[in-house]
Amino acid sequence: MTGDGGGDGSRAAVATAPPLVELHGVTRTYANGTRALADVDLEIRRGEFLTIVGPSGCGKSTLLNLVAGLAQPSAGRIRWQAAGGARPHIGFVFQSPTLMPWARLSTNVRLPLDLAGVPRAAADAAVADALARVKLAGFARHLPRELSGGMQMRASIARALVTAPDLLLMDEPFGALDEFTRQRLDAELLSLWLAQRFTVVFVTHSIHEAVFLSTRVAVMAARPGRILDAWDIAQPYPRDDAFRVSTAFAAQAQRLSARVADAGAGALPDE
Amino acid sequence: MSDAAILRGRWLRVLAPVLVAIVMLAAWQALVTVNQVPAYLVPSPLRVLHTLYADRALLFASLAVTLGVALSALVLAVVAGVAIALVFAQSRWIEMSLFPYAILLQVTPIVAIAPLIIIWVHDTRAALVLCAVVVAIFPIISNTTLGLRSVDRGLANLFRLSQATRWQTLWRLRVPSALPYFFGGLRIASGLALIGAVVAEFVAGTGGESAGLAYQILLAGIQLNIPRLFAALVLIAGAGVAMFAATVGLSRLALARWHESELPRDE
Numbered sequence: 001m002t003g004d005g006g007g008d009g010s011r012a013a014v015a016t017a018p019p020l021v022e023l024h025g026v027t028r029t030y031a032n033g034t035r036a037l038a039d040v041d042l043e044i045r046r047g048e049f050l051t052i053v054g055p056s057g058c059g060k061s062t063l064l065n066l067v068a069g070l071a072q073p074s075a076g077r078i079r080w081q082a083a084g085g086a087r088p089h090i091g092f093v094f095q096s097p098t099l100m101p102w103a104r105l106s107t108n109v110r111l112p113l114d115l116a117g118v119p120r121a122a123a124d125a126a127v128a129d130a131l132a133r134v135k136l137a138g139f140a141r142h143l144p145r146e147l148s149g150g151m152q153m154r155a156s157i158a159r160a161l162v163t164a165p166d167l168l169l170m171d172e173p174f175g176a177l178d179e180f181t182r183q184r185l186d187a188e189l190l191s192l193w194l195a196q197r198f199t200v201v202f203v204t205h206s207i208h209e210a211v212f213l214s215t216r217v218a219v220m221a222a223r224p225g226r227i228l229d230a231w232d233i234a235q236p237y238p239r240d241d242a243f244r245v246s247t248a249f250a251a252q253a254q255r256l257s258a259r260v261a262d263a264g265a266g267a268l269p270d271e
Numbered sequence: 272m273s274d275a276a277i278l279r280g281r282w283l284r285v286l287a288p289v290l291v292a293i294v295m296l297a298a299w300q301a302l303v304t305v306n307q308v309p310a311y312l313v314p315s316p317l318r319v320l321h322t323l324y325a326d327r328a329l330l331f332a333s334l335a336v337t338l339g340v341a342l343s344a345l346v347l348a349v350v351a352g353v354a355i356a357l358v359f360a361q362s363r364w365i366e367m368s369l370f371p372y373a374i375l376l377q378v379t380p381i382v383a384i385a386p387l388i389i390i391w392v393h394d395t396r397a398a399l400v401l402c403a404v405v406v407a408i409f410p411i412i413s414n415t416t417l418g419l420r421s422v423d424r425g426l427a428n429l430f431r432l433s434q435a436t437r438w439q440t441l442w443r444l445r446v447p448s449a450l451p452y453f454f455g456g457l458r459i460a461s462g463l464a465l466i467g468a469v470v471a472e473f474v475a476g477t478g479g480e481s482a483g484l485a486y487q488i489l490l491a492g493i494q495l496n497i498p499r500l501f502a503a504l505v506l507i508a509g510a511g512v513a514m515f516a517a518t519v520g521l522s523r524l525a526l527a528r529w530h531e532s533e534l535p536r537d538e
Contacts, residue, residue, distance in 0.1 A: 070428055092432055098425030102447045102529045114443075115433040143529055 019043045019081050020088070020167060020199050021067065026076035028062050028225075036062040038224035039076070044167070044201060046081075049193055051202045051214040053256060055264045059225025060203040064169045067201065068092055082166070091160030091198075093170040097152035099144040099159075105131065106140040109159045116163070130158040133192060150181040154188070161192070170202045174209070186212055187240070194237055207260065211252045212239060219256070221263035228263050314498040319505065322498040330487065330499075334506045337468055337483035340396065341514065344403030345464040349457065351404070352411030359412070360419035360445065370416075377409040381467055385474040396481060399471045406467030410456040418452025419445045451530050454522035461514040469507060484510075 021044045028037040037059045044050060044067070052060050065071040066078065068090055082088050099108045106127050113123040131137050134154040144152055153173060160168060174182040186209055193200055204210055210217050211233060218230035233252055235243065243249055296316045302308070303315040310318055323330065355373070359366040385402045392398035422445055430440045472485030482490075484503045491500040526533040 065428075068432055070431060090432065092429065094425040094428070096425060098423060098429060100426065100444070100447065102450075111429070111443075112433045115430065115435045115439055145529060145534075 017046045017048065020046045021081060022079045023067075024077045024079065026063075026066060026073045026078060028059070028066060028071065029074040035224035037066070037073075038226050040225070040227055042218065042227055042230075044199060045216075047197050047199055049190075049200045049202065049213055049215045050218060051204060051210040051216070052218045052220055053204060053207065053210045053260055054220030054225075054228075055222050055260070056205070057225075058220040058222035058263065060220055061171050062225065063220075064092075064171050064201065064203060067167075068169055088166035089163055091163060091165035091168045093153075093156050093160045093168070093173045095172045095175060097144065097149075097156040099152060099155060101144055103143075104140065105136065105142050105144070105147070105155050108144065108155060109162050111159060112163045126162050126164075127158075130162040131155075133161065134158040134188070150177055150185060153177065153185060157189070157192075161196075161198075164196075165198060167199045167201070170200065172203050172205065175205060182206075182209065189213070190237070190239060207253050207257045208244070211249055211256060212244060217256060219259040219263055229259050311495045311497050314501055318498050319501040323502040323505065326499055326502065330484070330502055330506060333482055333484045333487045333503070334510060336481055337465075337472065337485065337507070338510050340399045340403055340468040340471075340483065341465040341510070343400045344407055344467060345461055345514070347400065347404045348407040348411055348460055348464060352408045352456075352460075353415055353453070355408075355412050356415035356419060356449075357441075359416045360441075366416065373409060373412050376405060381406050381470050382474060385471050389471075389475050395475060395477050399468060399475060399477075399483075402471035402474075403464050403467030406470070407460040407464040410459040410463065411453070412456075414452045414456030414459075415449055418449025421452065422448045451526055451532060454518070454526065457518045457522070458515060461518045462511055465507070465511050465514060 023040055023042040023044075026037060026040045026042075027035065029035050040063065042063075052063065054060055062071065066073055069087055079085065080087055099105075100111070103111075106124075109130055110123050110127045113126060118126075128137070128140070131140055134157055136151060136154055136158065139147065139151065139155075144155070147155065156173070174185050177185065189200075190213060202210075202213060214233050216230060216232045219228045220226065221228045235248055235252075300315050300317060303313055314322070355369075359370065381402055384405065388401050388405075389395070389398045392401060426444055427440075430444055435443075468483070469485045472483040473489065476489065477483070477486060484507050487503045488500050491497070491503065523533050
């Protein structure tokens with residue numbers, strides 16, 4: 001089982017979906033001459049769950065920042081396919097929860113709406129809805145420090161989803177959590193994605209997480225950062241714990257770790 | 272730790288310094304009494320206490336003057352210092368151009384500037400307050416500027432991603448982030464404001480109606496009224512401790528819910 005081709009999953013249509021954004025020859029060079037990204041071509045398809053895997057320092061985070069508009073490419077183009085080529089609504093989930101420690105959970109989640117000037121009543125309704133979706137309905141009045149790491153991360157996801165974004169960028173969001181919490185949050189994230197059909201670009205170090213979540217994986221290599229390979233994982237959703245122990249899962253995990261190993265090995269001579 | 276142990280620890284924190292004070296004062300009293308040291312050299316603690324009571328009208332009127340100068344100076348230093356820090360935080364260029372002068376103000380001894388200020392400013396009280404402001408303002412400026420810059424990178428990115436205005440970023444992100452730093456500066460400034468007030472009074476040497484504690488010390492020294500000198504010293508020290516405690520309380524009120532520095536240690 002290679003996982004290439006059409007597949008039979010409920011999300012198989014994603015493979016042929018129109019692109020949301022296309023990166024053409026995107027390069028990002030730092031002031032000291034280091035090339036964080038070199039000539040990256042990547043297409044992010046509408047509604048897909050794309051996971052980017054690669055060794056540390058391969059420019060995964062830089063790629064997300066460029067897509068988010070937090071940084072500008074030194075060369076190349078990022079072309080949005082939405083109306084007028086404008087950047088759509090983007091939600092960003094960082095490596096750490098990055099909640100405001102002085103503000104209650106409801107205020108934290110409401111922040112993007114407050115900054116956009118959404119009227120309070122509408123914003124409060126959206127916040128209550130977002131907190132309920134990440135199973136934090138009873139914690140609106142809590143301060144971040146009163147919650148566990150996993151709960152803080154869920155609040156961070158609620159904040160990213162409260163604006164109903166078209167695109168959700170996630171930069172190793174569960175990397176600091178223990179394995180059990182991570183698996184539970186992976187499953188919760190998948191059910192949110194299945195229910196709402198936003199597009200996700202997810203960066204991770206974990207092979208298993210990548211295979212479990214994604215409709216498609218992309219492997220990056222370091223120095224300079226570039227996309228080595230990308231392919232579809234055409235397994236049906238919803239995916240559950242049974243999928244984690246299936247032969248299809250094992251085969252994909254093996255293929256992915258082999259390519260990531262290539263990426264790590266290829267990195268050295270390039271330096 | 273058990274609850275009893277925590278309680279014992281809390282009591283010890285209060286009890287231990289009080290015990291030290293009692294032992295020291297008793298030893299002082301005993302040494303002075305046994306050796307029959309005259310009061311114009313070293314007065315006994317009881318004698319100081321007695322003077323504090325006997326001269327209470329004079330001393331507490333002076334305390335009110337000095338405390339008034341120090342508190343006005345602290346309030347002015349906070350208002351002006353925060354305003355200057357907000358300007359500094361707007362751009363690196365402004366900060367780079369002006370910060371050296373803030374340092375210059377800090378390193379020049381107040382005793383050297385005070386005579387000039389007292390000559391230039393006709394109203395004595397205003398001159399005293401100004402001297403104390405000059406001494407107290409620096410920690411407010413430098414700490415608040417640092418705090419306004421010490422914003423979590425992720426949160427800053429989030430604000431940029433949400434296209435927050437400069438004003439929104441300042442008010443909703445930078446000001447709350449700066450609060451712990453500001454209160455750190457305020458604690459230092461509270462002590463400095465009092466020192467500034469006392470030093471300025473020494474230089475000005477104002478007597479009469481507006482005589483502060485420094486003037487009482489000066490006068491008592493000349494008259495060899497050493498018990499009164501000690502009594503005035505006790506009042507200045509007490510005032511300093513009270514101002515410090517007030518800023519600590521204020522800081523706790525503002526930060527207790529969320530900042531590491533004010534969270535209960537036992538948690």
